[in-house]
Amino acid sequence: MGFDPNDDPENDLPEWLRGVQPEDENGGFEPDDSISSDSEEGLPNWMQKDEQGSFQGPETEDEEDTPEWLANIRNEENSRKDQEPPDFSEQDDDDNLAWLESLSEQSEPDEEPEREEEPGDFLEKVQELKARDQAEGSWGDEEEGQPDGELAEEEDDEITAAWKRESGTLSLSEEDDEDELPDWVTGLTSLDPAELPARRDTASGDPQQEDEEIPEWLTDIRQKTSEDTKQPEEVLPAFGIEPDELYEAGSEDDEPVQFEVDEEPLEDEQVDAFSEETEITGSLPSWLENLQTNALVESTEDAEEERLNTAAYVEDEDVSALFEGDDLPDWLDEVEEEEPEEEEIEEELPEQVPALDEEIPKGELPGWLQEIRPVEAVTSTVDEAEGEGEEEREQETVGPLSGLRDVLPAEPHIIHFGSKPKLSTGFELTGAQKQYAELLKSQVKRESASIPAERRSVANPQLVFRWIIAILLLTITFSVLWWDRNILPLPGQDAIPAETFAAHELVNQVQPGERVLVGFEYQPGLAAELEAASASLLDDLLGSGAELVLVSTQPVGPGLAESFLGSQLSGWPYISERRYANLGYVSGGAAGLLNFALDPRKAKPDMSWSLSPLDTINNMMDFAMVLVITDDPDVARSWVEQVQPLMDVGGSDQAVPLVMVVSAQAEPLVYPYYYTTPRQVSGLVSGVSGGAFYESYHGESLARRYWDAYNIGLVLAVFVIAGGSIINLTRTSLNRTGKGRS
Amino acid sequence: MNRFKFNLRSPVATVVTIAAGGIMLLTYLMDLQNLQTVILDVVMIGAATALVIGVVNLFSVHVNKIRTGDSGAVGSAALVVALVVTFLVTMAEEITTFYPDSLPGADWILNTIQVPVESALMGVMAITLVYAAARLVTLRPNIFSVLFVLTLLLTMIISTQMGLDSGMGQGLRNFLVHGLASGGARGILIGVALGTIATGLRVLMGFDRPYDG
Numbered sequence: 001m002g003f004d005p006n007d008d009p010e011n012d013l014p015e016w017l018r019g020v021q022p023e024d025e026n027g028g029f030e031p032d033d034s035i036s037s038d039s040e041e042g043l044p045n046w047m048q049k050d051e052q053g054s055f056q057g058p059e060t061e062d063e064e065d066t067p068e069w070l071a072n073i074r075n076e077e078n079s080r081k082d083q084e085p086p087d088f089s090e091q092d093d094d095d096n097l098a099w100l101e102s103l104s105e106q107s108e109p110d111e112e113p114e115r116e117e118e119p120g121d122f123l124e125k126v127q128e129l130k131a132r133d134q135a136e137g138s139w140g141d142e143e144e145g146q147p148d149g150e151l152a153e154e155e156d157d158e159i160t161a162a163w164k165r166e167s168g169t170l171s172l173s174e175e176d177d178e179d180e181l182p183d184w185v186t187g188l189t190s191l192d193p194a195e196l197p198a199r200r201d202t203a204s205g206d207p208q209q210e211d212e213e214i215p216e217w218l219t220d221i222r223q224k225t226s227e228d229t230k231q232p233e234e235v236l237p238a239f240g241i242e243p244d245e246l247y248e249a250g251s252e253d254d255e256p257v258q259f260e261v262d263e264e265p266l267e268d269e270q271v272d273a274f275s276e277e278t279e280i281t282g283s284l285p286s287w288l289e290n291l292q293t294n295a296l297v298e299s300t301e302d303a304e305e306e307r308l309n310t311a312a313y314v315e316d317e318d319v320s321a322l323f324e325g326d327d328l329p330d331w332l333d334e335v336e337e338e339e340p341e342e343e344e345i346e347e348e349l350p351e352q353v354p355a356l357d358e359e360i361p362k363g364e365l366p367g368w369l370q371e372i373r374p375v376e377a378v379t380s381t382v383d384e385a386e387g388e389g390e391e392e393r394e395q396e397t398v399g400p401l402s403g404l405r406d407v408l409p410a411e412p413h414i415i416h417f418g419s420k421p422k423l424s425t426g427f428e429l430t431g432a433q434k435q436y437a438e439l440l441k442s443q444v445k446r447e448s449a450s451i452p453a454e455r456r457s458v459a460n461p462q463l464v465f466r467w468i469i470a471i472l473l474l475t476i477t478f479s480v481l482w483w484d485r486n487i488l489p490l491p492g493q494d495a496i497p498a499e500t501f502a503a504h505e506l507v508n509q510v511q512p513g514e515r516v517l518v519g520f521e522y523q524p525g526l527a528a529e530l531e532a533a534s535a536s537l538l539d540d541l542l543g544s545g546a547e548l549v550l551v552s553t554q555p556v557g558p559g560l561a562e563s564f565l566g567s568q569l570s571g572w573p574y575i576s577e578r579r580y581a582n583l584g585y586v587s588g589g590a591a592g593l594l595n596f597a598l599d600p601r602k603a604k605p606d607m608s609w610s611l612s613p614l615d616t617i618n619n620m621m622d623f624a625m626v627l628v629i630t631d632d633p634d635v636a637r638s639w640v641e642q643v644q645p646l647m648d649v650g651g652s653d654q655a656v657p658l659v660m661v662v663s664a665q666a667e668p669l670v671y672p673y674y675y676t677t678p679r680q681v682s683g684l685v686s687g688v689s690g691g692a693f694y695e696s697y698h699g700e701s702l703a704r705r706y707w708d709a710y711n712i713g714l715v716l717a718v719f720v721i722a723g724g725s726i727i728n729l730t731r732t733s734l735n736r737t738g739k740g741r742s
Numbered sequence: 743m744n745r746f747k748f749n750l751r752s753p754v755a756t757v758v759t760i761a762a763g764g765i766m767l768l769t770y771l772m773d774l775q776n777l778q779t780v781i782l783d784v785v786m787i788g789a790a791t792a793l794v795i796g797v798v799n800l801f802s803v804h805v806n807k808i809r810t811g812d813s814g815a816v817g818s819a820a821l822v823v824a825l826v827v828t829f830l831v832t833m834a835e836e837i838t839t840f841y842p843d844s845l846p847g848a849d850w851i852l853n854t855i856q857v858p859v860e861s862a863l864m865g866v867m868a869i870t871l872v873y874a875a876a877r878l879v880t881l882r883p884n885i886f887s888v889l890f891v892l893t894l895l896l897t898m899i900i901s902t903q904m905g906l907d908s909g910m911g912q913g914l915r916n917f918l919v920h921g922l923a924s925g926g927a928r929g930i931l932i933g934v935a936l937g938t939i940a941t942g943l944r945v946l947m948g949f950d951r952p953y954d955g
Contacts, residue, residue: 452813462877465873469876473868488903490903492907495906495907524861525861527861555793563852563853587786588782588788591786592785594782595783602779603786633927667923668926671919671923672924675924692903707903711903714902718898724873724875724876725876725879728876728880729879729883731880732879
């Protein structure tokens, strides 16, 4: 692979331009604090940045040994620092110009013209490299953004412009008044590269005359610099280049030579070459030394020129002897003493710079970017990595492809690709469906929850009216009951309803000893009404000598029956002696009632069916009459539908009569079973009035006790309802009339 | 596997229901009284068991209410105490022989607590109905409210001794109670009968499954 040092922008850049690079470009290299602290005080800012670790200024330690031209530079720098704000862009430019101007002024009678032509050449090369970098996208623009890049460009441009001005001034002065110019400027006028060989010849032709004019310290520097020019010959082997090749190339043509150089040793050796340059040179500013060194490394043509110059000046001199002279300033001795530190730093530098032979590490994604990376990308990458190894070692062992390698592995990819599908046993609900489900669940839960009744705010007049009604009804009713004077007579026998009269006749047809089945099918709340309605009828039955068999499909029925008989009919020995049979509760509602009607013995196997009055009972036809006392029309219908057909088998005249004593509220629903042909209900007594009618035939009983209170209560209720309705209607009509008038 | 899982309860319940209904219908059409008795015995046992289960469920619900400190915890506590006391007293009185007759038994609890309480509720309802009837024309002053109130007043008047004894009262009572009311009730009963037949047929044919089949 061909290697052209000029193509490498990093190698092309002089050291002072490298210092402008950010720390990252330097591979995180940070010079020692001791070095930087000393060098920062007396150097311009741009040199403080650039020369960190490579140059240590001796100004702060020994002011007396400082040359006059360098002292002027310091004074100007200090004055500029005091006057100007710390603006790096302008300050660097001013420092460059001031330093260069002061350098040119101070060294004007001492500098040799040949030494001044090199910076001009290098600056032109720097400009070319900068232009190339800008065209390719320089590091400064990419890394530090536009402001810093512009700052560096402005800085370079101004430096170049200063040099051009200097050159222009020199050229003009050469043309106008050559006698007024100093010798070294006069020498600069002939810095045209085309004239360099002639100048060299001239210089080499009379070197002793020049040595008389040049001061001693500059002669030392020149010798040292000439020693530097030998460096390419020492450096080139590091790049794998023989000096002979360089000479041959330079002799054949002036074009740059393309060297075949391995990249691996280049980096370290190149850095070593730089370090050697820094070690040897010390009398010149570092940026000038770096420019020289870079130029030597970059171009064989320049190396050839340097070789010729060096051969002209210091061909046979011992370079080490130059540095042992007593005329060297002390700060240069310190520089030599501190060179090992620089070497240490520069030895560390290759470690900081990534080696070319090392593989470029794989880029690591940040954590946040790895998290949002798609799963397929990760799994596919893993699969590929695994697949490569598997394909290399996998070999089919079964089937027709046994023994073959690199067979398409279908199954492993199926297994390893992506994450395993999650099998869900239930429904997969979306968010909206879950919301709907939660809403439905809450509604169902709300339905089952008991909602407390809202307390209505009632106006005071209504509360008073309500309390007045309650007090009137309760007071008058209880007063009449407590008074018990038979204020109102019972209804007349001529006014008795037919159904009540039929019931009375049926009861009177019961013969002594006949069994009568009595069903107690009412609730405790209506017990008073039904007891008043049925007391006279039961008393009539007991008077006729009937034997009672009690049964109920209500859980409280047997208890109410015992209570009723014991409280109202306990005067009969039959009742007080408990000779009746209480079959108790029959479960199952209508079905249980049917079951009992079909076979009473099986329905109630726990009863003493061998004893009286049950000994003669096998079915419903064995009863002389069935009496049902109920407040529920549905229960009455069940008896009619389930039991009554079994009491009239075949429709003969020997059918067992079904008599009902019902509450007044159930009368309209039970009456149709009476008012039919044949009658499903043979007799019907309804409410207190029915009991009063029955007592009008049979004699006074419980209905009589309630009759006065019942009638007075009804009348009072009628008055209350009528009065209230009239008042309310009147008030409403008056309000409407008032609104209409208004 | 879940794809092949199905609810066995549905077809079994349907088959049992249709079979029981069909057999029960046949017992009315044919002389199968013994079979009918057997089926009804099963029904009675099931109904009795359901009653016990209902009592246990009622007890557990109110115990939970007491434990969770629900708003009706006081009422639940009263219910639980009354249920336990009544059950223990009834069982001791009916099953054992050592329970003395002088001590209040189940009849005492029924006659002195349950009957008065429910009767008092009926009395309160009577007062409330009177008050509501008096306010009816004010809340809904229309012709139907007035007609309803007038019918109510007439029915109450003819239910008194004056109404029963008077000829006009007897005629009016026959018209209102045995005519209008009984006619309406008969229509309701006919409708119930038709509905029962239709529901029975739908259940027998499996169209209706009120048993959650």
